[in-house]
Amino acid sequence: MPGARAAPVSAELTAAERERILAKAALFTPPPATLPDGRRDLVGLSRAELEAEMAAIGEKPFRAKQLWHWIYHQGERDFARMTSIAGALRARLAERFVIGRPEVATEQTGRDGTRKWLLQWRDGQQVETVYIPDSDEDRGAVCISTQVGCTLSCRFCHTGTQRLVRNLGAAEIVGQFMAARDSYGEWPSPKDDVPRRLSTIVVMGMGEPLYNYEETAKALRIVMDGEGIGLSRRRITLSTSGVVPMMDRCGRELGVNLAVSLHAVTDDLRNEIVPLNRKYPIAALLDACRRYPGASNARRITFEYVMLRGVNDSEAEAHELVRLLRGIPAKVNLIPFNPWPGSPYRTSTYEQTARFAAIVNAAGYSSPIRRPRGRDILAACGQLKTESARGRPGAA
Numbered sequence: 210m211p212g213a214r215a216a217p218v219s220a221e222l223t224a225a226e227r228e229r230i231l232a233k234a235a236l237f238t239p240p241p242a243t244l245p246d247g248r249r250d251l252v253g254l255s256r257a258e259l260e261a262e263m264a265a266i267g268e269k270p271f272r273a274k275q276l277w278h279w280i281y282h283q284g285e286r287d288f289a290r291m292t293s294i295a296g297a298l299r300a301r302l303a304e305r306f307v308i309g310r311p312e313v314a315t316e317q318t319g320r321d322g323t324r325k326w327l328l329q330w331r332d333g334q335q336v337e338t339v340y341i342p343d344s345d346e347d348r349g350a351v352c353i354s355t356q357v358g359c360t361l362s363c364r365f366c367h368t369g370t371q372r373l374v375r376n377l378g379a380a381e382i383v384g385q386f387m388a389a390r391d392s393y394g395e396w397p398s399p400k401d402d403v404p405r406r407l408s409t410i411v412v413m414g415m416g417e418p419l420y421n422y423e424e425t426a427k428a429l430r431i432v433m434d435g436e437g438i439g440l441s442r443r444r445i446t447l448s449t450s451g452v453v454p455m456m457d458r459c460g461r462e463l464g465v466n467l468a469v470s471l472h473a474v475t476d477d478l479r480n481e482i483v484p485l486n487r488k489y490p491i492a493a494l495l496d497a498c499r500r501y502p503g504a505s506n507a508r509r510i511t512f513e514y515v516m517l518r519g520v521n522d523s524e525a526e527a528h529e530l531v532r533l534l535r536g537i538p539a540k541v542n543l544i545p546f547n548p549w550p551g552s553p554y555r556t557s558t559y560e561q562t563a564r565f566a567a568i569v570n571a572a573g574y575s576s577p578i579r580r581p582r583g584r585d586i587l588a589a590c591g592q593l594k595t596e597s598a599r600g601r602p603g604a605a
Contacts, residue, residue, distance in 0.1 A: 226454040234421055237356070239378035240332050250309040251280060252387070253380025255427060256434070266305065268298070274436070280308055281437025284387065284396030310391065311384050328388060330381055334374055336415050338385040340393075340407065344580065348408040351389045355382055355425050356416025361450050364482045365472070365515055367549040376421040382428035386410060386438070398439050410440060412447040413468065417485075419452035419459060429463055442466070448513065453489040453497045460502040467501055468511040468542075469494065473521050474529040482520070491533065498537050509538045509575075515546050516557035516565070527568035540575040 242250040251259065259273040275293055279285045288294075288303045311328035314335060318324045322342040329335045334357045342349035357374040359366075389407055390396055399405045410432065412418045418425045429445060432438045447459060448468040460467065471491075473479035479486035486494075498510050512534065516522050530541070543566055546556040557565075562578055569576035 223454045223457070227458065230420065230452065230455060231423065234376060234423065237373060237376045237421075239376055239381060239424065240330075242378065242380055244307060244331070248305055248307050250380055251276065251306050252309045252384055253378055253382075253428070253431070255430070262306070266301065272298075276302075277434070277437055281431065281434065282398045282439075284390060284398075286310065309380060309384065311381065311388055313388060313392075316392065324389075324392070326385075326388060326392070328385060330377075336377065336381075336385070338389060338414060340389055341411075348404065348406055350409040350411045351386050351407050352411050352414045353382060353385050354414030354416055355412060355418040355421045359416050360420060361417055361483070361485055363450065363470070363472075363484070365517060365546060365552070365554050367552070371415075373416070376424060377416070379424045379427035379431065382425060383431050383438075385414075386432060398437065400439075409444045409446070411468075412445070417450055417452060418447055419449045419455040422455050422459065426459070426463055429465060443508070446511065450483055450485050451489050451494040451497075452485070453493050456497040457500060460500075460504075464503050466508060466511070467498070467504070468513055469498060471512045471530075472515050472517075474526050474533055478521060482517075495533060495537065498539075504538050506538050509540045512539055512541045513544060514541055515544045516562050517546050518555040518557045518561070520554065522557040522561050522565055524564055524568060527565040531569060531572040531574065534574060540577075541569050543569075543576060543578045545579070 242253060244250070249262065251262070254262065256273060256277065259276060260270045263270065263272040263276075272294070275291070279291045279293075285291060286308045288299045288306075288308075291299055294302075311330055313326055314329045315327040316324065324340040326338045327335055328338055336354040336357055338354060339352040340349055341352060354377065356376050358371040360373040386407070393406055395405065395407055410429075412425065412429075425447070429447075432440050432445065433442055442463065442465045446466040446468050447463070448470060449456065449459075450470045456467070459465070470483065471479075471494075472483055473486075474491070476486060476490045479491060498504070501510060504510050512530075514521075514530070534541075543562055545562065546554055548554075548556065559578075566576045566578055
């Protein structure tokens with residue numbers, strides 16, 4: 210029955226399901242990081258891989274450290290300007306490697322300062338990336354995509370109407386943040402005591418990051434490396450619709466902040482609007498949240514809840530949400546539904562949203578009503594979509 214507690218998932222089943230997810234991801238693999246002329250893109254390589262590339266051309270490991278500094282701390286794209294490296298080696302590097310960036314197909318800035326980029330990759334596929342400025346301070350978050358399209362088909366989400374084409378590679382994921390820094394001129398990487406305009410990353414763009422875990426994790430490790438971009442894990446939030454078998458691994462290996470797209474308090478409704486719930490129902494999802502490493506009152510799990518008029522916004526549902534979250538260090542982001550062409554839903558009234566928030570707040574859970582950002586350029590939550598629809602290998 211709705212709200213009933215699911216039977217615990219065995220460790221063996223969880224491991225088997227994790228392997229299935231990783232195998233499925235391989236069907237949507239990104240294109241190789243080698244250009245048609247044979248040069249290799251250095252962006253997206255781990256430190257060990259970068260050292261291996263240097264060893265292959267007869268160079269010592271310290272060369273990889275120099276390149277890492279130039280690529281991720283200085284933001285340099287031209288080997289010729291890497292002045293700490295001898296001129297002859299710079300020329301050899303330019304013959305064999307590139308330091309890539311996505312092509313900026315379009316750039317739009319909304320009335321509220323939100324900026325959206327349509328980024329294009331070497332195979333012609335595109336994703337959208339958004340910078341969301343803080344309303345009170347001169348800083349903000351970069352909303353990163355992890356897939357071209359999405360496989361989840363959430364009913365209220367515009368991105369969910371675009372079929373999954375492929376996963377993004379680590380270079381393409383970290384490259385979105387680097388392109389945003391290019392746009393704002395925020396190189397070299399600010400030190401801890403220097404204010405950053407691009408201060409946080411939210412992995413909440415197009416796609417489900419835990420269905421592309423390996424590449425997403427690789428990209429975030431690069432971002433968190435203190436000798437490069439240097440964003441701490443506390444400055445990164447990964448959002449999932451509830452891929453339960455991968456949540457433990459994400460917490461154990463990355464330890465970034467977790468956000469969960471919940472949007473309903475009964476399995477019947479969540480099955481309808483978030484179809485992934487049929488595989489990983491609410492009780493199993495919340496158990497995974499209770500296990501998430503590092504969750505505490507200082508680092509709460511964020512539950513995203515899109516307010517749909519007459520669908521999930523009643524006061525009874527607010528009380529049930531409080532009951533479900535008992536024992537979880539949590540905050541609830543109430544998100545006014547952002548309309549998009551053809552959507553069957555309407556935005557909850559402000560008065561009803563305020564009543565819902567008051568119930569959740571009274572139970573001790575912070576429940577801010579998120580102010581919509583970038584609606585005029587279709588950059589708000591749930592509005593991202595591109596026309597990429599080529600080369601889809603199959604269903605996820």
